[in-house]
Amino acid sequence: MPGNIPDIVIGRLPLYLRALTRLAVEGQEVTSSHELGRRLGISSAQIRKDLSHFGGFGKQGTGYHIAYLVDQLRQVLKVDQEWEVAVIGAGDLGTALLHYKGFSDRGFRIACVFDNSPQKIGKNIGEYVIHPIDEMQKIIQERGIKIAMIAVPAEKAQEVANKLIEVGVRAILNYAPMTLNVPSEVKVQYIDPVVQMQRMTFYLT
C-alpha cells in the first residue's frame, strides 16, 4: 500500500486522526467530511478523496462513525501499537520532550535518553536515567528501536544520525536546525521553530 498513496495524503492522515480523536473526547459519535473540513481548514472533497485511498470509511449521507474511523486510521498509520522512541540530547528541549504527556495515547513511548555531558550522565529526568551517548548504539540495537528524536546541537546532529541509522533507526524527528543527509530508506521530519516563523514574517507588514 505505501507505494500507491501520495506522501502528501499520508501527511494529512495524522491531522484527521487528531481532529477525530478530539471530536470523540468531546462526546461526538458521528461526523461528516464537511465538519471535519471546517475544523481543519481542508475542503470536504479533499477529505473524502484522501480517505477513499483506504477504501473510504464513510457511507454517503450518513457520515463517518468516529470510533471506527479512528480505529482504521490508527491501523493505517501503524499507531495501533506503541512505538519505543529514543531521545538524543538531554538539554532543555530533550527534558521538555521527556516530560511531555502527549505521546503515550498517540502511539509512542520514550524509552531512553542519551547525552554526552559528564554532568548529565547518570542523573534522572523524571523516570528516565540519562545514559552516556557511548551506549546509544548498543541499547538501541538491543531494544530494536526504530524511531529517534535528535535534540543535540546542529554541528553534532549528522554524526548522531549516522550512528542511529547504523543500528537500525529508520525514522528521525530532527530538532537540530540543519538538514540531515540520510539514505532513502530512512525518513526524517524536521522541527525548527525559526524556519516556521521566517515563513510567516514574509507576509507581515
Added chain:
Amino acid sequence: MPGNIPDIVIGRLPLYLRALTRLAVEGQEVTSSHELGRRLGISSAQIRKDLSHFGGFGKQGTGYHIAYLVDQLRQVLKVDQEWEVAVIGAGDLGTALLHYKGFSDRGFRIACVFDNSPQKIGKNIGEYVIHPIDEMQKIIQERGIKIAMIAVPAEKAQEVANKLIEVGVRAILNYAPMTLNVPSEVKVQYIDPVVQMQRMTFYLT
C-alpha cells in the same frame, strides 16, 4: 511581491537561509545551486528557479556569493530586523522556548511570557518574569507585538488565539496539538511532534 510568489517557494527560503548561514560559519564564501541542493536534498534546478523569483542572486558559472545571498534572503523574509515574540504558556515547553538560544541571530527575540497559573505568575524563568494571562492583551497591544507562540493545552488554544488576534497578532506558531480557526489575514504554523512521527510510522515495517 507576496502575491506573486507561491507559498511553497516562500517555505523553502528559510531552509536556503539556514544552509547558507551554516556554510558562512564554516568559512565558505561562494556556493553553487548544486552544493546547496546536495546539502538540502532539493534539486539544483528547483533552487535556481526559486531564487529567480527574487531577481536571481547568482551569476551563471560563478556561483552565489554567500554573504550577499544571506543578506538578500534576510531582507525578503523580513528577518533583517528583530521581531518581538510573545510566548503563551510557561510549562515545560514554554520554559524550553525561553531558554532557547537560537532565536536572536535569526530575527526573533522573545519579549514576554504569560501563564494563568497563580503558582507561576510573578516567578522568573531566566531573565523573564511570568506575567498573568489577564495582562496579555494589554502588553501585546502596547508593544505592538505581531508574533506569538502558543504553548498552552489544546482545549485553551483557540481562546488564546482569538485574544491574540484581537490585539494585532498576525503570525502564530501553535504548539498545541489542534488546528486553529483564524481569519485569512492571520498566518499559523504548527508544531506537533506526534503528527510528524505518525507520518513516518506509516512507512515503517
